[in-house]
Amino acid sequence: MKEDQWFMQLAIEEAKKAEAAGEVPIGAVIVKDNEVIASGFNLRETSQLASSHAEFIAIERANEHVGSWRLEDCSLYVTLEPCPMCAGAILQSRIPRVVYGAKDPKAGCAGSLYQLLNDDRFNHKAEVVPGLMEETCGEMLSQFFRKLRAKKKKNPSTNN
Numbered sequence: 001m002k003e004d005q006w007f008m009q010l011a012i013e014e015a016k017k018a019e020a021a022g023e024v025p026i027g028a029v030i031v032k033d034n035e036v037i038a039s040g041f042n043l044r045e046t047s048q049l050a051s052s053h054a055e056f057i058a059i060e061r062a063n064e065h066v067g068s069w070r071l072e073d074c075s076l077y078v079t080l081e082p083c084p085m086c087a088g089a090i091l092q093s094r095i096p097r098v099v100y101g102a103k104d105p106k107a108g109c110a111g112s113l114y115q116l117l118n119d120d121r122f123n124h125k126a127e128v129v130p131g132l133m134e135e136t137c138g139e140m141l142s143q144f145f146r147k148l149r150a151k152k153k154k155n156p157s158t159n160n
């Protein structure tokens with residue numbers, strides 16, 4: 001779908017905001033009735049909160065926006081495959097459709113390591129569209145880590 005690419009592009013813009021803040025570039029938007037109602041980007045280093053993942057922040061903002069924990073008519077777009085925590089939040093908020101960019105072989109729970117979003121044993125399932133604009137989303141991440149490694153090599157004392 002054309003709209004999917006449009007909204008993923010907006011999630012990529014969010015990821016760029018994360019990168020500008022020195023964070024790993026991951027971004028998310030939540031769409032209802034073809035309109036973005038919430039967005040978020042990774043802020044883990046800034047907030048020092050383990051829950052500050054892009055899609056987790058976006059879900060909390062969308063909850064606030066609609067005044068409900070249920071996001072039944074919404075779609076979530078995120079540049080990186082959701083981790084177990086975020087997949088859990090997707091199930092808990094009843095989001096019916098998730099579109100993601102790059103796969104995460106180390107934490108992905110929307111197909112890579114587990115498929116939490118499409119398991120009959122849970123009381124909710126989401127449609128998953130994997131790998132949309134995968135290259136752009138993945139390249140953003142690999143470039144970020146390449147730069148980080150180069151910086152560390154140059155100045156090993158700033159090890160964290």
Ligand SMILES: [Zn+2]
Binds near residue numbers: 053056083085086087
């Ligand atoms: Zn997450």
